[in-house]
Amino acid sequence: MARRLKQAQRRAPTGAQAASAKLRERQAVSYVFMGRFLTGRGIAPLMLSAGQLGAATVLLALALPVFGRQEITWRADAVVSVAVLGALGTGVAYVLNYPLITDVGSTAASVVTYLLPVVAIVLGAALLGEALTVAMVGGTVLVLVGVLLTQRGKREPVG
Secondary structure, eight states, X not given: OHHHHHHHHHHSOOHHHHHHHHHHHHHHHHHHHIIIIITTXXXXXXXXXXXXXXXXXXXXXXXXXXXXXXOOOOOHHHHHHHHHIIIIIIIIHHHHHHHHHHHHOHHHHHHHHHHHHHXXXXXXXXXXXXXXXXXXXXXXHHHHHHHXXXXXXXXXXXX
């Protein structure tokens, strides 16, 4: 019995895997929320994005005194990287996301988030020489099949 328990613990998701799964769950809900309550109301995507990212900034600022107690080392390359990723990777993505939800609907637009790990695997293998595993290839196939299944049939734009 103890051996079975230890094997089950080894197979259980780590904290990072569990957090990643919760993130994907919340992303799916967020697309439905954005499609239902935010898009199609005549508000510019830039304003919607600014409001959403501004609210997140306020919430993070409130959480910082409680959860941000470790010392921070400021390096120029890290600050520039965070600024570029924040502006391009998040800011521009949010601005483009709202018209996409309006045009193709929240379900079809949410598929984009599931392709990010596939792109990371391909770029890691092609540019960095990272090894591909059977699990990576199998996961990629599952993601691509899921994307194809969500794109079948008639899509109704929001609005």
